[in-house]
Amino acid sequence: MKWHLILAAAALFSIACEATELGSRQGPAVIDASMQPALDAEVQRRRDIEQFLAPIKSERDLAEHLDTQLGRGSPLDRLSTHARTRFLGSLTFNERGLTGYRYDDLEAELGVSEAFQVLSLFGAQDTLGTLRLRQTTDRDAQLQALYGKGSEAVAADHFNYKCVSRATCEFGNNFICMSGCLTYIQ
Amino acid sequence: MKTKRLAWLYAVVAGASVATAGPVRDLQKDYDVLVGVQTAAMDRPEPERATLIAASYREHFQAVATGDLQAVASADLDLVFRAATMAAGYTLERAYVVQMKAVYDVLAARNAIGGRHPQSMLEAFVAARMLEDARRFAQATPSLGVTLPAFRDAAGGSDGPMLWSVQDQGRTLVRQAADLGTSAVVVVAHPLCGFSQAAAVQIARDETLRGRFAQQSIWVLPQTAMIDTAQVLAWEKDHAPFSMAYVDRQRGWPMIDSWATPTFYFFKDGRVVHEVVGWPQEGRKAELLEGLAKIAAE
Numbered sequence: 001m002k003w004h005l006i007l008a009a010a011a012l013f014s015i016a017c018e019a020t021e022l023g024s025r026q027g028p029a030v031i032d033a034s035m036q037p038a039l040d041a042e043v044q045r046r047r048d049i050e051q052f053l054a055p056i057k058s059e060r061d062l063a064e065h066l067d068t069q070l071g072r073g074s075p076l077d078r079l080s081t082h083a084r085t086r087f088l089g090s091l092t093f094n095e096r097g098l099t100g101y102r103y104d105d106l107e108a109e110l111g112v113s114e115a116f117q118v119l120s121l122f123g124a125q126d127t128l129g130t131l132r133l134r135q136t137t138d139r140d141a142q143l144q145a146l147y148g149k150g151s152e153a154v155a156a157d158h159f160n161y162k163c164v165s166r167a168t169c170e171f172g173n174n175f176i177c178m179s180g181c182l183t184y185i186q
Numbered sequence: 187m188k189t190k191r192l193a194w195l196y197a198v199v200a201g202a203s204v205a206t207a208g209p210v211r212d213l214q215k216d217y218d219v220l221v222g223v224q225t226a227a228m229d230r231p232e233p234e235r236a237t238l239i240a241a242s243y244r245e246h247f248q249a250v251a252t253g254d255l256q257a258v259a260s261a262d263l264d265l266v267f268r269a270a271t272m273a274a275g276y277t278l279e280r281a282y283v284v285q286m287k288a289v290y291d292v293l294a295a296r297n298a299i300g301g302r303h304p305q306s307m308l309e310a311f312v313a314a315r316m317l318e319d320a321r322r323f324a325q326a327t328p329s330l331g332v333t334l335p336a337f338r339d340a341a342g343g344s345d346g347p348m349l350w351s352v353q354d355q356g357r358t359l360v361r362q363a364a365d366l367g368t369s370a371v372v373v374v375a376h377p378l379c380g381f382s383q384a385a386a387v388q389i390a391r392d393e394t395l396r397g398r399f400a401q402q403s404i405w406v407l408p409q410t411a412m413i414d415t416a417q418v419l420a421w422e423k424d425h426a427p428f429s430m431a432y433v434d435r436q437r438g439w440p441m442i443d444s445w446a447t448p449t450f451y452f453f454k455d456g457r458v459v460h461e462v463v464g465w466p467q468e469g470r471k472a473e474l475l476e477g478l479a480k481i482a483a484e
Binding site: 102132 | 446
C-alpha cells in the first residue's frame, strides 16, 4: 500500500516538475524517441524521477557525501572497505546522473534492502531487479518481488556490459551499463 | 603517452603480484589488483585485455583455485570464484570455467552458494560453448529457472566462422557455417544494447539502407552473450526484416577485431574492406553507404 502511494505521488510530482525543474535545471530529457532502448515509458519516467531526486548525481555530489556521511550512517558503510573502494571506483556519471556501476561487491556483501539503500543514493534502485542478492528479511523478499517483477521492462540495463566512448557497449564482467548511458556519449 | 600507460599497466600486473607474494595471502588485496587491471585494460584492444586479465588471475588466484580448496575459507573461495569468472569471461577459455566449477562445487558442499553463483556458472558454461555442461548444470539447478534450447550441429568439425541460428520458435539452435557469400555486412549487436537497438531502428526506417541491409546483413551476438532465444525472437520481431544469430566461437572469426556492439564489418570475398564502429545519436549513414559501395558488385 505504501509503495502504491509513493508511486502515485511520484507520478503526480512528475507532471509538476517535468516542464519546470527538469527542463530548466538539467535541460529537457535528451533521449530522442528513435534512440530509446526497450524501456517502458512508465519505467523510464520513474527512473528519471528517482535519479532527479537522488542525493548523488555527480562525482562532486559523491565526494560531498563521502565527506559528510561516510561512517555516519551512510548506506555505503555496510560495504567492507575493499568492496566500497571497488564499487565507488567503478561509478560513471553523465549530466543526469549515474550511468553504470560494478555490481559484484554489492551481490557478495549486501542483502536486498541494503543494496536498495545504496542504489537509492544514486537513483539507481530500479536496477535492483537485475541483481542476484541475498534475501534475509521479509522486507528483502517484498523489495525483490516489487523490483524483480518489472525487470523485463528495464531490460535496457545491459548486464555485464559497459558503455564505452565510441557509442558502443562492450563486454565488462561485473558491470551494469544503465539505459541512461545512451545519452552521454554524444 | 599510450606507451607510458601500457608500461604502467604491465608494471601493475607484474609488480603487484610480487608485492603480495608470501605465505599468507590477502585475497581481498589480490582481488583489488585484478579489478585494477580489468579497469585499466578496458581501453586496450580486446585480445590484449584478455591477456592482461588472465595473467593477473594466474598470478594471484590460480594457485589457490587449483590447490587444496578445502583448506580455503568460504569468503576467500568466493573471491577466487569471482576472479575465475572474470578470467573465463574475458578469455572464453574452458580451463578457467573448469576452475570456477571446482570452486563452485566446494562452496555448494558447504551450503555457501547464493543466487549469483549458479547464474555465473551457467553463463560461463554457455560463453565457453561448453553447451552440454551448461544443459546438465541447468537441469541440475532448477532454481535457475532456465531451460536451454536443443543444440544441433549441422556443421560438423569445421573451424571457420560459425553461427548458431535460432529455429523452431526458439526451441532449437543450429550450428552452421556463416554464409558470407561474395559480399556481406556482419553487424555485431546485442538486443540489450541501446546503441544496437538505435542502429537497427534507424537503418530499418531509412529507405536507402533498409533494402541493402535486409539482403546483405547478418546481425550476430558476441560469444559473451547469454543464450536467450526469446530475447532474439523479440528483437527480430521488433526489427524486421533483419535476423540475428549467435556467434559460435569468436576465434573462428579472426577477421573481427572488436566485439563491441554495434560494429559493422563489410565483407568482400571473405575479407573485411570497411568497418564502422558505434551508433551515436546522429547515426552513421554516410559511413554505412561508403561500406556498401565498397562491397557492391562490380
